[in-house]
Amino acid sequence: MQKCLSCSEIEDPKMCKNETTCAKDEICYLHKYTTHTKQQLFDVGCKHSSLCTQGYSNILGRRSSDGVHQECESCCSGAVFCNHDLQCNHVPRQNVSERCTSDHQCKQSLSCEQNICKCVVNKFWNGSLCEPKKTFHSTCSSSDECLDTLYCNHGYCKCDASVDYWNGSSCLTGKLYNESCSNSVKCQGTFRCINNKCSCLSSEYLEGSQCLTRKLFNESCSNSVKCQGTFRCINNKCSCLSSEYLEGSQCLTKKLECEDVEGSHDGVYTIYPGGGDMAVTVYCIMRQAKKWTVIQRRVNGSVDFYRTWHEYKKGFGSVYGEYWLGNDNINIISTNGFHELSIYMEQSNLHRMANYSNFIVDNERNKYRLTVTGYSGDAGDSMNPVDDREKSNGQPFTTKDRDNDDNSNNCAVSHRSAWWYANCFGSELNRPYSGSAGTMYWVTWRSDISKSIVMIRRKS
Numbered sequence: 001m002q003k004c005l006s007c008s009e010i011e012d013p014k015m016c017k018n019e020t021t022c023a024k025d026e027i028c029y030l031h032k033y034t035t036h037t038k039q040q041l042f043d044v045g046c047k048h049s050s051l052c053t054q055g056y057s058n059i060l061g062r063r064s065s066d067g068v069h070q071e072c073e074s075c076c077s078g079a080v081f082c083n084h085d086l087q088c089n090h091v092p093r094q095n096v097s098e099r100c101t102s103d104h105q106c107k108q109s110l111s112c113e114q115n116i117c118k119c120v121v122n123k124f125w126n127g128s129l130c131e132p133k134k135t136f137h138s139t140c141s142s143s144d145e146c147l148d149t150l151y152c153n154h155g156y157c158k159c160d161a162s163v164d165y166w167n168g169s170s171c172l173t174g175k176l177y178n179e180s181c182s183n184s185v186k187c188q189g190t191f192r193c194i195n196n197k198c199s200c201l202s203s204e205y206l207e208g209s210q211c212l213t214r215k216l217f218n219e220s221c222s223n224s225v226k227c228q229g230t231f232r233c234i235n236n237k238c239s240c241l242s243s244e245y246l247e248g249s250q251c252l253t254k255k256l257e258c259e260d261v262e263g264s265h266d267g268v269y270t271i272y273p274g275g276g277d278m279a280v281t282v283y284c285i286m287r288q289a290k291k292w293t294v295i296q297r298r299v300n301g302s303v304d305f306y307r308t309w310h311e312y313k314k315g316f317g318s319v320y321g322e323y324w325l326g327n328d329n330i331n332i333i334s335t336n337g338f339h340e341l342s343i344y345m346e347q348s349n350l351h352r353m354a355n356y357s358n359f360i361v362d363n364e365r366n367k368y369r370l371t372v373t374g375y376s377g378d379a380g381d382s383m384n385p386v387d388d389r390e391k392s393n394g395q396p397f398t399t400k401d402r403d404n405d406d407n408s409n410n411c412a413v414s415h416r417s418a419w420w421y422a423n424c425f426g427s428e429l430n431r432p433y434s435g436s437a438g439t440m441y442w443v444t445w446r447s448d449i450s451k452s453i454v455m456i457r458r459k460s
């Protein structure tokens with residue numbers, strides 16, 4: 001049997017001095033109540049034990065003073081005077097999500113809704129009590145913690161990013177593609193507000209309802225819209241047209257010869273003769289809106305010009321110094337549109353020009369046969385000299401290993417050169433730079449030329 005303090009209408013249970021011995025089936029209780037004058041008072045004493053240990057709600061006790069049933073704060077058993085030190089066994093209270101029939105059965109701050117202990121609207125259970133739900137961009141660990149319409153996304157309360165935006169108090173459905181907008185936040189998903197319309201960036205394309213980044217060079221594609229910048233979708237890859245080449249991250253139209261180059265300064269440029277895949281570096285000379293492709297240049301004798309058919313076919317030397325562009329390239333360029341030829345020659349600070357309004361070099365099968373007519377200039381027409389046996393015009397090309405000239409010997413061998421020879425004279429700008437075999441020769445000017453630049457240009 002338990003002994004309990006037994007007092008009524010006291011302000012502090014600890015002040016109770018009266019003691020009573022409970023009946024066999026009774027235990028101690030503590031009862032707190034509020035009077036009509038708002039005063040808080042306590043009763044302590046014995047109660048029937050079943051009222052304390054069974055049932056889930058606070059037990060009801062009868063106050064001896066006025067006979068009204070009241071709720072008890074707590075009950076205890078097993079310890080003598082347990083209501084004296086207030087170390088009582090509390091009535092079991094239902095936790096969040098557990099079943100209930102009334103609010104009293106649920107733990108503090110929970111309420112019983114649809115027979116389940118829950119926090120009220122706009123509050124969530126933090127593990128020990130209900131607290132207000134969190135607003136946009138507060139930290140969270142689950143969506144329960146976030147206000148209605150918000151989701152816990154990567155630790156923050158957010159709107160459904162694919163369709164919604166936060167207007168300050170709730171998530172609203174964002175604007176669709178092409179709908180008007182005032183800023184990008186109001187556009188759905190990946191759309192941005194551009195010129196007051198929900199759109200994709202210029203580096204993106206629209207697929208379904210989202211903006212995707214356009215593809216880079218060589219990435220797979222289904223149409224050109226999906227390719228970045230100047231790329232086109234060719235054979236399901238973002239590429240350049242065959243008339244273009246890749247420079248950095250864009251396709252540029254191939255320069256077929258210097259005439260197509262945008263630069264205005266003399267120098268080395270890259271061209272694609274005939275628009276082919278082969279990039280060729282070449283020296284360009286820019287003169288008063290005319291842009292010349294240099295096919296031969298000799299200035300200091302640093303390069304040997306006594307070479308084979310194959311070497312003349314492919315070209316040799318350095319575009320930064322002396323070189324021969326190559327008969328294949330000269331053929332391709334000169335047959336791509338109508339071309340003019342200009343030859344600059346220098347000796348002892350004197351210089352002369354020989355210009356021709358028509359210039360064609362045929363292909364290898366036709367031995368790179370030369371057509372050069374329409375002379376003007378001050379060096380004289382050594383390509384078509386008075387002595388018809390010395391002409392270069394109409395002649396095939398001759399090298400030391402391929403004799404196509406009209407002479408009984410090989411002019412290329414006897415003059416250690418290579419040229420469009422007839423009978424070994426006339427024009428010979430590939431002769432040795434200096435030495436016993438002679439120097440560069442132009443029959444209508446002189447035979448000791450020390451510098452030459454042979455260049456061609458497509459006529460508009």
Ligand SMILES: [Ca+2]
Nearest residue numbers: 405407408409
């Ligand atoms: Ca011969």
